[in-house]
Amino acid sequence: xxxxxxxxxxxxxxxxxxxxxxxxxxxxxxxxxxxxxxxxxxxxxxxxxxxxxxxxxxxxxxxxxxxxxxxxxxxxxxxxxxxxxxxxxxxxxxxxxxxxxxxxxxxxxxxxxxxxxxxxxxxxxxxxxxxxxxxxxxxxxxxxxxxxxxxxxxxxxxxxxxxxxxxxxxxxxxxxxxxxxxxxxxxxxxxxxxxxxxxxxxxxxxxxxxxxxxxxxxxxxxxxxxxxxxxxxxxxxxxxxxxxxxxxxxxxxxxxxxxxxxxxxxxxxxxxxxxxxxxxxxxxxxxxxxxxxxxxxxxxxxxxxxxxxxxxxxxxxxxxxxxxxxxxxxxxxxxxxxxxxxxxxxxxxxxxxxxxxxxxxxxxxxxxxxxxxxxxxxxxxxxxxxxxxxxxxxxxxxxxxxxxxxxxxxxxxxxxxxxxxxxxxxxxxxxxxxxxxxxxxxxxxxxxxxxxxxxxxxxxxxxxxxxxxxxxxxxxxxxxxxxxxxxxxxxxxxxxxxxxxxxxxxxxxxxxxxxxxxxxxxxxxxxxxxxxxxxxxxxxxxxxxxxxxxxxxxxxxxxxxxxxxxxxxxxxxxxxxxxxxxxxxxxxxxxxxxxxxxxxxxxxxxxxxxxxxxxxxxxxxxxxxxxxxxxxxx
Amino acid sequence: xxxxxxxxxxxxxxxxxxxxxxxxxxxxxxxxxxxxxxxxxxxxxxxxxxxxxxxxxxxxxxxxxxxxxxxxxxxxxxxxxxxxxxxxxxxxxxxxxxxxxxxxxxxxxxxxxxx
Numbered sequence: 001x002x003x004x005x006x007x008x009x010x011x012x013x014x015x016x017x018x019x020x021x022x023x024x025x026x027x028x029x030x031x032x033x034x035x036x037x038x039x040x041x042x043x044x045x046x047x048x049x050x051x052x053x054x055x056x057x058x059x060x061x062x063x064x065x066x067x068x069x070x071x072x073x074x075x076x077x078x079x080x081x082x083x084x085x086x087x088x089x090x091x092x093x094x095x096x097x098x099x100x101x102x103x104x105x106x107x108x109x110x111x112x113x114x115x116x117x118x119x120x121x122x123x124x125x126x127x128x129x130x131x132x133x134x135x136x137x138x139x140x141x142x143x144x145x146x147x148x149x150x151x152x153x154x155x156x157x158x159x160x161x162x163x164x165x166x167x168x169x170x171x172x173x174x175x176x177x178x179x180x181x182x183x184x185x186x187x188x189x190x191x192x193x194x195x196x197x198x199x200x201x202x203x204x205x206x207x208x209x210x211x212x213x214x215x216x217x218x219x220x221x222x223x224x225x226x227x228x229x230x231x232x233x234x235x236x237x238x239x240x241x242x243x244x245x246x247x248x249x250x251x252x253x254x255x256x257x258x259x260x261x262x263x264x265x266x267x268x269x270x271x272x273x274x275x276x277x278x279x280x281x282x283x284x285x286x287x288x289x290x291x292x293x294x295x296x297x298x299x300x301x302x303x304x305x306x307x308x309x310x311x312x313x314x315x316x317x318x319x320x321x322x323x324x325x326x327x328x329x330x331x332x333x334x335x336x337x338x339x340x341x342x343x344x345x346x347x348x349x350x351x352x353x354x355x356x357x358x359x360x361x362x363x364x365x366x367x368x369x370x371x372x373x374x375x376x377x378x379x380x381x382x383x384x385x386x387x388x389x390x391x392x393x394x395x396x397x398x399x400x401x402x403x404x405x406x407x408x409x410x411x412x413x414x415x416x417x418x419x420x421x422x423x424x425x426x427x428x429x430x431x432x433x434x435x436x437x438x439x440x441x442x443x444x445x446x447x448x449x450x451x452x453x454x455x456x457x458x459x460x461x462x463x464x465x466x467x468x469x470x471x472x473x474x475x476x477x478x479x480x481x482x483x484x485x486x487x488x489x490x491x492x493x494x495x496x497x498x499x500x501x502x503x504x505x506x507x508x509x510x511x512x513x514x515x516x517x518x519x520x521x522x523x524x525x526x527x528x529x530x531x532x533x534x535x536x537x538x539x540x541x542x543x544x545x546x547x548x549x550x551x552x553x554x555x556x557x558x559x560x561x562x563x564x565x566x567x568x569x570x571x572x573x574x575x576x577x578x579x580x581x582x583x584x585x586x587x588x589x590x591x592x593x594x595x596x597x598x599x600x601x602x603x604x605x606x607x608x609x610x611x612x613x614x615x616x617x618x619x620x621x622x623x624x625x626x627x628x629x630x631x632x633x634x
Numbered sequence: 635x636x637x638x639x640x641x642x643x644x645x646x647x648x649x650x651x652x653x654x655x656x657x658x659x660x661x662x663x664x665x666x667x668x669x670x671x672x673x674x675x676x677x678x679x680x681x682x683x684x685x686x687x688x689x690x691x692x693x694x695x696x697x698x699x700x701x702x703x704x705x706x707x708x709x710x711x712x713x714x715x716x717x718x719x720x721x722x723x724x725x726x727x728x729x730x731x732x733x734x735x736x737x738x739x740x741x742x743x744x745x746x747x748x749x
Binding site for chain 2: 050538540541542543571572573591624
């Protein structure tokens with residue numbers, strides 16, 4: 001009997017192989033951007049272009065962490081948090097600085113961690129904003145010990161909480177009994193605590209921590225810095241200062257508020273560095289600031305600079321580099337180029353060699369208009385990538401006839417009074433039409449890439465704003481009368497600024513649609529594969545034509561089967577698009593605009609797509625606390 | 635026969651107005667509709683109730699100048715509410731307006747008198 005048993009072994013192996021739960025890279029969603037390379041790509045294959053129309057709600061959770069704003073309430077919440085799926089659990093953080101651990105197939109809450117913050121006091125500083133959490137796992141876990149798998153949650157007051165991913169308890173060995181006071185390193189011009197809205201980045205046993213702050217308020221706010229921190233203890237290993245030493249006491253921000261990406265194989269971390277204060281007038285910072293509005297690569301072990309590529313010279317438009325660059329290898333001209341794609345608010349896509357910072361597609365130094373603001377010296381040229389077609393037009397798209405008619409010519413009359421010489425027209429005293437708006441262009445969601453076909457997709461808004469400088473004395477008098485409606489204070493600067501979207505008195509955009517698009521590029525050739533209006537504007541409940549598109553915030557994800565999943569539209573809908581054509585194959589209504597990138601995961605053989613439908617008050621007034629997962633019916 | 639069709643047509647307009655108003659009230663209060671608490675739904679609620687009122691006036695007066703004017707106003711109301719429902723993507727209200735249009739046609743194409 002036993003001598004024949006070996007004949008059954010191959011069959012047994014096949015049976016085991018078929019029955020064993022298949023797990024491969026991409027079935028988890030272990031990072032805010034899907035993976036450390038910010039690819040937002042899933043290898044899951046169950047949901048396809050053919051069956052996506054059958055998607056149905058698998059589960060939905062309401063966290064209770066939402067505020068509509070208004071009198072008597074906490075400020076309006078902004079829930080921009082991409083859930084993680086790792087450790088067989090869905091984890092999501094909320095604008096009230098809580099983490100929900102959720103069963104991935106049922107939506108049942110396993111545990112909740114609530115960070116005690118000043119935000120719990122309605123009278124205290126509260127921004128109600130959260131963009132997600134990070135997950136770290138020990139490479140050689142010690143059996144029976146807690147905190148071998150850790151979640152990191154930042155708060156508005158600069159506290160970084162380390163929480164055991166299994167139990168939801170603080171990791172006592174990290175910082176002070178589980179909480180690291182990152183704000184202790186906020187030592188120059190402490191105008192506000194470091195806000196840790198964005199998830200930290202992970203490299204080996206290192207956390208890489210950037211921070212956000214209160215923009216547009218003080219010229220001399222805290223200067224930019226990034227920290228390398230031990231994942232187990234919270235000990236600071238290195239710090240990186242983004243400003244020249246002699247400027248740190250007078251010029252603020254230049255910080256890294258968006259997520260970062262990591263090339264673990266080459267030991268590099270990529271920082272999207274924002275613009276300095278004053279955001280719209282730079283007469284007090286004419287000195288060269290090479291890291292301002294740049295993508296900067298650091299050696300993740302030491303914090304030393306590997307290379308820097310400045311994307312805007314002497315930024316006076318608040319064009320913060322605002323998304324983690326996407327890392328992808330591109331076969332081109334017989335070589336494989338280790339590349340990154342950096343999206344920007346002005347609708348540009350910079351494709352760089354991620355080891356050297358050199359352009360994969362050319363970057364041209366283009367002459368741009370001079371400033372007429374007193375004391376300002378705008379850069380004579382700006383870097384413009386010429387490979388991939390920008391997502392937004394260089395020049396004003398023209399006055400919307402409907403908005404102009406509805407306002408009895410207000411739009412054209414106002415336009416005639418502004419300065420407009422295309423992208424990079426400097427802010428002015430009379431008001432400048434800005435085709436490089438503070439709101440973007442492309443925002444913190446960035447794009448997604450299929451690393452097999454090198455197809456890159458990204459959603460982008462077409463928004464026109466007006467940038468008006470106001471002399472200090474005039475502004476202060478106005479501020480005393482009407483408060484914040486006067487504009488951005490930019491204290492300690494001779495100029496404040498009034499930044500507003502170019503609308504008529506009915507709130508209609510004065511420029512021609514589309515207001516948002518989705519674009520697809522072949523990174524091997526730089527060719528635009530397709531571009532379509534994306535989403536729908538919704539005003540007073542009415543849905544505007546699809547050809548208008550929608551202002552769009554929140555990133556896309558790509559799956560191996562050729563689908564794009566995305567929320568990111570004013571109309572509170574989530575959609576699946578065909579990667580090949582951009583055609584909308586499926587859509588579903590959720591309770592608020594999804595301004596976070598969705599997550600895709602597979603659990604017990606079933607593929608799920610999960611969206612945090614939270615809204616943020618920028619895209620549309622509606623906010624919610626709904627986390628919703630879709631799957632194919634059994 | 636045509637008199638009864640006309641009455642039925644008028645009643646259909648009333649019924650459609652009531653359905654439109656009920657659907658708008660539901661849409662206004664239900665988050666999952668995507669148009670809850672919006673000005674557009676309130677507008678449709680108001681126009682549906684006006685349709686009911688206008689339809690009642692026409693049914694009571696049956697004929698004459700006033701009835702004719704109200705017949706025309708009800709027609710405009712059906713068109714406007716239908717278009718608004720289309721923009722709100724509310725199938726129920728759109729369905730109610732199709733019903734109202736059928737009722738209005740039944741009323742106006744049967745007999746010499748106005749709606």
